[in-house]
Structures are given as C-alpha cells and as structure tokens.
Amino acid sequence: MKNIHLKFIIVACLVLITSIKSFAQISKAEIIATGLTCSMCSNAINKQLKTLPEVVNVETDLNTNTFTVTLKEGNNLSPKVFKEKVEKAGFFVGSLVVTSKPETITKSSYILVNDKLSNASEIQFKILDKGFVTEKEFKKLSKTYKNVETYASNNEDDFHIKLIN
Known part of the structure; x- marks a missing residue:
C-alpha cells in the first residue's frame, strides 16, 4: 500500500514540475516608466528593481525615464516581475523591451505576433500587453490584433511580443 502512495506522489510531483511555465534567460530589460516628475520618482523605481536578487545593475536615463536592468545569467524571471516592481514604486510601465536567448520564447508563454x-x-x-504599453498604444494594438484570440483574452500569464531585431 505504501508503494502505491509513493508512486502516486512521485508521478504527481513530475506532472506538477513539467506543467509550470518557465521564463528563462532574460539578460536585459529596458523599461520606460510613466508618471515620473522628478529624480526622487526614478530613485523609487531604481530601489524597487534592485530588490530583485537576479539584478546585476540598473542604469537610469532621467531624460527618457528609461531603466536598463541587467540580470544574472540563468535567471527565471517573468516580465510581470518588472511591471509589479514599477507599480509598487507608484508608477506605470509605458514600454518593456526584453533581451534574451531565442529559446526563451519557445520554452514559455510568449506569443509571437510578427515574423x-x-x-x-x-x-x-517588446511586450505588447496591457500594463506593458501605454493605454493609448494598447487601444491601437487591440484593434491591430483583434483576430489574435489570446490577445483579446488578456490573460496576464501570456505575453504577446513583437521582435525588434
């Protein structure tokens, strides 16, 4: 009887492990934040981003409100983490551009909308979902991708992306 329970637990654990969506190998994230009015605002975002143990460095451009986050190799971060950190500081993401290895897209819930x-x-x-672009841009994108079923559903665990390079 114990053997059957042990086998069941092992199988259940394997199913759980393989069903978890992974986000792998983001090497850099470029975040343009909105709502900033002073250097103290950018400092709040900078501090929030630096609380992530995977962060190596955060460079800030006050002229464009851009935060370039360099990450440790082998991290498992989701783009949602950057959005949450910016919002925790009291601001919003106007744009999020991610640099990663191509296999990151095939191993996770990224949905390529071009090329x-x-x-x-x-x-x-670039992440194209609500909360990762400005409200005005999201309205325009919603019209453009109205035939993409997953974009219309607005599932926060799916990331619709457009290749930049």
Whole structure:
C-alpha cells in the first residue's frame, strides 16, 4: 500500500514540475516608466528593481525615464516581475523591451505576433500587453490584433511580443 502512495506522489510531483511555465534567460530589460516628475520618482523605481536578487545593475536615463536592468545569467524571471516592481514604486510601465536567448520564447508563454524567430544568439522583443504599453498604444494594438484570440483574452500569464531585431 505504501508503494502505491509513493508512486502516486512521485508521478504527481513530475506532472506538477513539467506543467509550470518557465521564463528563462532574460539578460536585459529596458523599461520606460510613466508618471515620473522628478529624480526622487526614478530613485523609487531604481530601489524597487534592485530588490530583485537576479539584478546585476540598473542604469537610469532621467531624460527618457528609461531603466536598463541587467540580470544574472540563468535567471527565471517573468516580465510581470518588472511591471509589479514599477507599480509598487507608484508608477506605470509605458514600454518593456526584453533581451534574451531565442529559446526563451519557445520554452514559455510568449506569443509571437510578427515574423519568425531568428538564429541570432540574442533577440530583443517588446511586450505588447496591457500594463506593458501605454493605454493609448494598447487601444491601437487591440484593434491591430483583434483576430489574435489570446490577445483579446488578456490573460496576464501570456505575453504577446513583437521582435525588434
């Protein structure tokens, strides 16, 4: 009887482990934040981003409100983490561009809305979902991608992306 329970537990654990969506190998994130009015605002975002143990460095451009976050290799971060950190500081994401390895897209819940993946060692892509672009841009994108069923559903665990390079 114990053997049957042990086998069941092992099988259940394997199913659980393989069903978890993974987000792997983001090497850099470029975040343009909105709502900032002073250097203290950017400092609040900077502090929030630096609380992530995967962060190596955060560079800030006060002229464009851009935060370039360099990450440790092998991290498992989701783009949602950056959005949450910016919002925790009291601001919003106007744009999020991610640099990663191409296999990151095939191993997770990224949905490519343009082109095909290149053979480059690293790719850049922009997250197009609500909360990762300005409200005005989201309205425009909603019209553009109205035939993309997953975009209309607005599932926060799916990330619709557009390749930049």
